[in-house]
Amino acid sequence: AKDYGETTIHLDVMMASHCDADHYGGLSDLLDVEQNQELDAKEVRVDSFYHAGVAWWIKGEKGRWLGPTSKDGQYLTQLMEDRPQVTAALKSGADPKLQGEWADFMMRVSKARTSQGRATPIKRLSQVRQCVPGFTGQNGGVAIKVLAPVETRLNGQPALRCYDSKPDKNTNGNSLLLRLDYKRARILLTGDLNRYSQKALLDDYAGKRVELQCDVSKACHHGSD
Secondary structure, three states: OHHHOOOEEEEOOEEOOOOOHHHHHHHHHHHOOOOOOOOOOOEEEEOOEEEOOOOOEEEOOOEEEOOOEOOOOOEEOOOOOOHHHHHHOOOOOOOOOEOHHHHHHHHHHHHOEOOOOOEOOEEEOOHHHOEEEEEEOHHHOOEEEEEEOOOEEEOOEEEEEOOOOOHHHHHHHOOOEEEEEEOOEEEEEOOOOOHHHHHHHHHHOOOOHHHHOOOEEOOHHHHOO
């Protein structure tokens, strides 16, 4: 923070595209004001935190998984939700309980405070929400459209696609897909979307692919083919 002449960082919004450490690790460092190797700040305030819903859960003694799937194996059915569910899943003896570095990160998020000193709200995003709250484009402002993950309902509960038996295909495939609109410019922010999820999204947006049109697109998965 010395470079900016500030000791307090205030963020209107913090978003984790998905639950892989190479995408949230820097956010975790940012919230850890006790450390000074990455960023030396005395206080960090976050007014809202958003995530994509897929989470790492404890499985057995030392294992981890993304939770159970539907009977046909097509959907992940155990999603991380809003603040009450997150804080419950961090408690000792919780079942299900968040696991590993993801749990450590969410613990820091749960301890974060807004600029008003309240507990930072935590919310899951999907296409159902349409826009990131507070960024709806009203009065000529910025709109941040939520295009994915694409949520479905199974037995009245939200679920996300299970793309493959390999967990990374599902963490990456269920990344947040955001379209930032400002005036006449559209910028697509794609997280780590892979070929499985991109194909599914083309199907999901059949007849309305104009939603995916943009002026600038961030290459998925660090430019991976």
